[in-house]
Amino acid sequence: MSSIAAAKKAATAVIKNGTGAFVQPCHKIMINFCKHSGSSRFVRNYINEHIVEFARQNPSIVIAVNHRPCAHPFIRAEYLNGSQKSIGVKNLPEEKVHEFMMFLRSHNGSPMVKIQQPIMSTSHNRRHFNALL
């Protein structure tokens, strides 16, 4: 491999969301509910009164509302990194449903990681430190 080809291989463009443009990681939210059962009654109210406003405020998210009879309601969000996240909302009031909608909308889609080390560093280890370097 020539040195120019090696240099070409070394160069990469790293995407940092938020520099230049911010892209909402959530791209689809699906609400499953039942038209008749009691556990979906607040979700039905939320869909009737607030879902259009939510969709208007978030144009980059596809909203899908599905009637699933005889089942408890839940919200499922899909993210650009391929993951998805679901939250059950049976018997929950409208404020709580809205809270979960906002949570799923704002979520990154990456799995929750417990931070074990109190200090994180991106630089090299200090063991081979040389004062001149």
Place this chain on the structure above:
Amino acid sequence: MIGAVRLSARALGASAAQLSRQTAVAAAMPRAHYSANNTELPSISHLEFDGPRFTAQIPEFFEARAAAFAARIGVDFSDKKTLHQALIHPSFSPGRGNYNDRLSYLGYSLLHAIVTEHIYVTYPNLPTHAISNLVDTHLSNESLYHLGKSLGLDQLLLWKPANDTYALIIDEHQRLSANGSDFVAPAEPEPVSKDRRRGDANVIGRSFHAIAGAIYHEQGHQGVRNFANKFILSRVTDIGAGISIRNPRLVLEAFCKKYELETPTYQIIRESGRASHRSMFMVGAFSGKRLLGIGNARSIDVAQIVAAKNALRAHFLEQVQNPLQLELGPDASIEEWAPARTPASDSLPIS
């Protein structure tokens, strides 16, 4: 234009019939330049859905997903069919309509022109191979694949991977073998990885160009420029990684001759542990009394090479502060060439 034609025709002594024919030709010529405010584009022939067999293949929520994608890239498409056409790859249903290949070619040329112009103007000293490497870093299919994925293009695009073509070949094989043919099916191609399909870097990269072409139809050249600034040029790139310098000491000497500076000399600035196994030298490349670059290494020879490399790098990566105000001209100031700032650390591998 027409007046010029008429004048030259009179000067040649042309007849009235010739004159009128020439003016007619000049009037019928298309305008060579499209201005940003008064863009006149030929209308594109949109995808015509070819019967229920074609429409049955289009997944549900396609139009909603396309609208969400348009909101994500911040472009309001007045004609949504232009966007839909940019999202349909020729492999989707071959020979059944107009796909994104024309838009893709347009977007390819536009994006390359815009990115090359940006690099050329921002880094006036960058060598040609580094410009080429940097343009490829921004616009290679692999790079645009990752960008398209971060925008959700891979979940939206309509295309068929090569593995599906293999399934068609196997079907054909079974049909022929039932008829007693000796057709031998090829071996099944391996997928690239678990979550990647064959050819997706090419398909998504080219379709990303098609998005730029669709934006050109909607917003003109300035729209594509804003799009490139927002999504392509805003990514973090190590520009120095694309530079390759062979024999840096010779090249630095040649550059000093070119800019009429004194021949570079190398002096040890600091050192530690000369006789030990873990020696370290800090060497500076000087032109007269002017420090051009500093190199740190375990031997003096390598430290000189690194110092020359850093001096050349600092020269190549000299950045124009405000590229928009730059007036390109041959009288680039030589006095400003000497790199006053020293690199914080040398990231070069010492071998």
